[in-house]
Amino acid sequence: MTKRQQLEMDRGQDGSDSVHPLHNVSSDRSLTVYPRGDGQLVVETETLGHLTPRRTHGTDEGRTDAKLPDRPSVHGLSPDLLVPQPATLEPLDQHIRSHTGYPDIIYQATLIPPANFAMVAPFVYRSSFPLKKNFPFLLKLGIKSILTLILEDYPVQNVKFLRENGIRLFQFGVPGNKEPFVDIPQDMIAAALATLLDRRNHPILIHCNKGKHRTGCLVGCLRRLQHWSLTAIFEEYRTFSAPKSRHMDQQFIELFNMAHVGPLIDTNHLPPWPTLL
Template sequence: DITPRYADILDSQRLYDDNRFIRTKLEQLKLEEGAFTGVDEERAYEEDLDDKLDMKLQRKLQKEYESNLKFHISQPLTPPENFAPIINKIYRSSFPQPNNFTFLRKLKLKSVLCLIPEEYPQLHLEFLEHENIKLFQLGMSGNKEPFVKISSDLITEAAKIVLNPENQPILIHCNRGKHRTGCLVGVLRRLQKWSLTIIFDEYRKFAAPKERPMDQQFIELYDETPIIRYAEENNLLPLQWD
């Protein structure tokens, strides 16, 4: 079982994330001081970079791996960015890359839930097929003021997929594992009766330094009645560690 050991595996990833966080905070300070203009400012604070899958990068990665990647060959255990267990056999992460495949295999996944609208890369589809992992894709836009909002209905459908024991172990991911994934996890935490303070603390941990007030508002105002009804009808509550 990979879950009890995942914290040890994440040591190097956590160091990388900490360094990246520090660099981003330094850029933020420079921006506040007026050091960024034009292209630099867009590079540092274009929210769409977190929402949109970089298809050019995916094609490059596929080209690099397709000639020598053999799914049955063991590679170093490298978790995706923002990977963490949510509860039991439900996990979250950013968009997995080919160098994460060996790690994902250790999770013995039955399903992957993708929350982005872009076409799933062919190399990833081949990996899922090879491992007999079912792909669910509910493409949704991230919350962006003032007009773009995550669909409550889609989040409800996503939660139903995640809660269904037949789909577990399951990995939830969007692009960066921050905003759309964070909103869905926030809904799951509400089913666990977490306080909003703790839910928002967890959201900010994964979304930093680009936390979105609209995401937190969505989590707070989400009407949980339909998903609670579904969970109760299927004896899926209480949602707690085994």
């Protein structure tokens, strides 16, 4: 079938003399599409060196700048954003902001929580050792205090971050439970629990190096104060300590003497969640 026959068939289907734009482009013509200043597209066909008006539906027939059907918006972006003119090209983030008015918060760095991060109770969190890349996340969380269980001196960059943002540091140097000679001291855990149970220190983040064993022991003892069953406590411990859960840690949680905690607690500032105290 020749192109002329195809055009005649198209005319006969709707009874009009209008021709679909795609059918009006023959092999000896070239099609050019470019944006105008108002965001609309202009379509031109060229035959033997001169412009040939595009045939379109409706009253726009014969115009070389007839509007195409309105393009659907993409998340409310304007047409000139979707097809920017070469003379006004600019960095993409700046271009989007200037044409949409989206707030700059969209372009802030991604907030990255520390590894093994989780909420223990309202305004009490746990994690591995926070790195510099985690600092914006801690600020967004509104952390007021950090309770660390490491033995080593706190890193200089972390101390600087805490000072600049008014965050208090509580350090309870606790060795890990490693058979046969190293045990976690109960008095140190009791003092750490008293710090956790003072709501004036909230929001507070607990961490050791990996947020697994020492942190797991402290959280496990806190769970006993919260009336958790040992089955649930050990399940939570193993969730964070896997794949290297320690039997000694679970034994420490089970045998920890809660009587060590009571004398250290200020009952006027207990958090509003159930405890044995």
